[in-house]
Amino acid sequence: MDKRAMDVIEADVVVVGGGPAGIHAALAAGRLGARTVLIERYGFIGGMSTAALVFPWMTFHTTAGKQVIAGTGQEMVDRLMELEASPGHVRDTCGFVHTITPYHPEVYKVLAVDMLREAGVRMLFHSFVDSVKMDGDRIESVTLTSKSGRIEVRGKMFVDTSGDADLAYSAGAPCLKGRDGDYLTQPMTMKFRMRGVDLGKVKQYIIEHPDEFYYKTPIDELPDLYLSAVQGFYKHWKEAELPIKRDQVLFFSGPEEDEVLVNMTRIQGLDGTNVEDLTLAEELGRKQVLMVAKFMKNSLPGFEKASISQVGAQIGIRESRRIDGQYILDMDDVVQGRRFDDVIARSGYPIDVHAPSDNSVLVSWIEGDGAYDIPYRSLLPKQIENLLVGGRCISTSHEALGTTRLSPSCMATGQAAGTAAAMAFQQDITPRDVSIPALQARLREQGAILN
Template sequence: MNQVIDTDVVVVGGGPAGINAALAAGRNGARTLLIERYGFLGGMSTVALVYPWMTFHTMEGKQVIAGIAQEIVERLQALHASPGHVRDTCGFVHTITPFHPEIYKVLVMDMLKEAGVKLLLHSFVDGVQMSGVGGEHIESVRITTKSGPVTVRAKMFVDTSGDADIAWLSGAPVLQGRDSDRLTQPMTMKFRMRGVDLAAVKRYMIEHPDEFYRKTPIAELDQLPLSAVQGFYKHWKEADLPINRDQVLFFTGPEEDEVLVNMTRVQGLDGTKVEDLTLAEEEGRRQVLMVADFMRQRLPGFERASISQVGAQIGIRETRRLDGQYSLQIEDVTEGRRFEDVIARSGYPIDIHDPKTKGVTAAWIAGDGAYDIPYRALLAKKVDNLLAGGRCISTSHEALATTRLSPSCMATGQAAGTAAALSAAAGISPQSLDVKRLQETLVKQGAILH
């Protein structure tokens, strides 16, 4: 028997963007349902071990992301599950934000209950029912569950699936990968290791500064807790592993002898195709064993280390994204552009993991070190009650390389959820919503827009 649920706002995808969207919608008075396919929340932050969060600040240390995202950090701190924002000791950004993923999973469930949000886990959206003269209105979504199909009808839908699933299923225009060949940034299977002697790692860095990323604050390492390591170039080159990357990268924590390794690289596969995902999972896990052996055998401080956790699924940087009312461009980011319809800001640089080669292309932000994300980048074309948040907002391939990061996703998620609630209450489309009213609401609820 097909169960039917009626609500005001449906958020699809329980990652950082979806959590913040659902919290924002619920707190702004909308009956809200959050749909997540796994048995827990957190999206890439938990299922794929994307850790730590990068970044809430500009390169100069000015905070540009706050609101619900900052509230989550502070509540994690109160639970001794995050040190808050700490210096990035590889120097790619000014701060990173470590967190304990298991405590984060429970905390956000508590917060959703506080906001009156209904949650459906183990639920996968596989269909969209359209209505309207031109089929421009989402009437409902269909969910596949263990207890049978469920139809969910709502006034507004927020796509925080990461893969623009709802946009694609509804017929809204979407893009994927580079304009030239549709290739996307590579996937990465992340894993944790325990038994790491981080003091030995730090000593080696201080004694061999040339072997590490050029922005590493070597002169300050004596005073800073080690949070991130990028380099060991000589060791990686000598190992000559069949993995198409050029350096070692890991982050410390959450335990004192633990690191999160971000080094596998699976290229040339499409994260929206089940056959490609199957191949990616196999290849990613083979690379994990290879990298762990390399680290134990060759890196100082890893002699007694062992794998403690591998991602439940491979991490995905890029698949489909909305082709929306405005597409954020690389120049908007690097020139630090401002928009009248700003709904979020970010200080994370361009960070493109090349779809084919070993390298990473980076570009930093001019001006005050932050750029605006406009409301129009959250709005779909051809569908009048759909918003996007997180990784699948409307950008170019290059600009996605900054908006895809979790704090930016949290900020756009809060904006999308707030806009959905305000639009549902007023009985209007998100495209007709007064942007100034949206901005005022966001600022009252802690967002930083200036």
Template sequence: MNATHTSEHKKLEADVVVCGGGPAGINAALAAARGGAKTLLIERYGFLGGMSTIALVYPWMTFHTMEGKQVIGGIAQEIVDRLMAEDASPGHVRDTVGFVNTITPYDPEVYKILIHDMLREAGVKVLLHSFVDRVKTDGDRIARVEITTKSGRYAVHASQYVDTTGDADLAYLSGAPCLQGRDGDKLTQPMTMKFRMRGVDLDRVKQYMLDHPDEFYKKTPFAELPELPLSGVLGYYKHWKEAALPINRDQVLFFIGPGPDEVLVNTTRVQGLDSTDVSDLTEAEVLGRKQVRMVADFMKGLPGFEQARLSSVGTQIGIRESRRIEGQYALQVEDVIEGKPMDDCIARSGYPIDIHDPSGKGVTAAWVKGDGAYDIPYRCLLPQRIANLLVAGRCISTTHETLATTRLTPSCMATGQAAGTAAALAAAQGIAPAEVDVALLQQRLREAGALLRQ
């Protein structure tokens, strides 16, 4: 993939181009390259990791069902194993919030380096500081994508493209139908500016929880808490209510780590703004940082936070929901809750539906029945109108309500691996992704460690 000059653009060619370097894009690029495709990964920031690194989305939730059965493996688990080998993750640990069975803490700075090592091992070419701003189509196919870089503009040609931008940018620019927000008012789940605090006395936090269980989430595993390492906390209801901060939320949520006296706070809430509109996104960034200061000052008054200090804030605000494709099938709420079997299943998840209210204070949750996991069908990765495009991660085809589970990082990792595997098969056979033999795709995924319904 050597660049050549034309009168207007430098040119890059690959079999598979992956746009967006978050967890879905990383796993898609790894899967495509390991499947024999010459693969290019494009990312607009100066580092990879998407919301996991850019917005401090931490920890990863979840690889398991509520009963503790692992349902996400493959490349996602390989990354966890390699982080553990570098002492950068304890692996899957009990969620002391009690919302799910396990969460997976990790060191984002090690993750940033590790994934570059893995991509290089697989032969993926990575372009950072590269912004996709134009897509040229020829009939129902993407002919090329155009990117702006520090060294000028590039025209990028491939037989297959994978959109892992989170915002369905590639699909939107290509003319594939997209949806946004809930039915009616089109409002999306709120954005959150996450931040870390150091100097937290976690022993004091745990003791306060044991002494005041009524101030914390009802699913907190209090009976096990004395023996469990604290991994997350949801509550301090009384303190939050008394503070009356101008933030439309009803509790404090934070997770422990990566440092031994460090927490990641997920409590700010910016509502009513469109993260795909540059003016709204600008306002969200400003509001989010103002809320960080308010929440951090408030938390210094909580038991265990007397000596704590603000240590870092996300590079950008965290985005739960924006555009999603209108695909060949939209995953429905009942598909998730009932754990409906899908013949074209390419990934599974055990994370509940978890809707942060677009306009109110609360969170609406619903857990998966049956064996505790649901199937994500291949059809959800296939957009309408554009034949040589796959989509993975947050912007696959779902309803607004169902996106509240598929948006979680391990699920995005799993759909990313599926999309990359399918793209490599399509490129090798000279066919469209919709023509890929699903049974063969499932076989390749299982061979690579993916955990599909038996």
């Protein structure tokens, strides 16, 4: 029987992965006039924000309230607000950061596609990169497995926003995984939503029992604030003695008025790039969801009539592979609020590393003005000349990844990677040779905050 000929698609910029970084990379490249193709394995985009229910977005601001991430990420928030699908940036009522940004994930899925269509981006959903064709130190094409067979996508520039550095790894770029010495990564979490929650009753309990909640909870302001986040219920969690290595209850309100997003399951010691480990993680994560939901309904005030309304399509992955790039952003860079001449994004989210093996969370706050720079060199892998990286798999240490992995930071690095890819294509140069001042000027034109 004759084999069907493989379809071929030609592009200027190929973006692999449709999460927050990929959306903003493709949006930036398309708006600069590059023929851009976005490849996504699911039938929708949003990555961890939609498939794994990572909600809300944290954070566009420093802990003092200064906005340090804007650009196309802020544009996305503004358009969600126009659609009444987000209240915008609201106070974080557990006090961990200054603001968080709730959004309606189903509206976000549609809006993101609309914005990409407006930018002329071609989207290929239900497609998975299964091989990479190299020409020396350059990627020539990627081959997809799709519902309609195998497809070859040829490009001049490639952007890896897969979250797991899938493209970079397949192309032969050096990669890192986990923390130094033992290669253990942050745990995975299966997130879920519950409806029927009486948030007024929850708020009243917090006001009356402040010692049972996170020490930075703005108790005195709570009567006048929308209850966006809750961290604590320490007594209830300890008494439950559930077999989950976590030390507290954590949930976020929305998108509906009686709904919360629960972030409490924890699957440790498994590798997010290993199919057997992922299979086990999905199994264990869903069992933990049922366990946690039963505990909340039976033990927490305000949850008496609550029930599960949604569970993630996949388990949430905080950390897997990341590139060993031209510069590895490290913990000192973040904590000291270091500035770089080749800054392409900033962030005010503290280092937040969920322990790979026990029930703790390492938190390190940012000194100075409360923000740090992400350098362009951290988006550039070694050995591959026409590849950039954005999002969770940029070049960082295990500790620094505890801040760069957050969605607003991924939006910002994705926007920078897509902009640089389009500029490199248009000038027929490698991403490494892109003028930093010219790139920074482009990003500022797009609303990015670099100082």
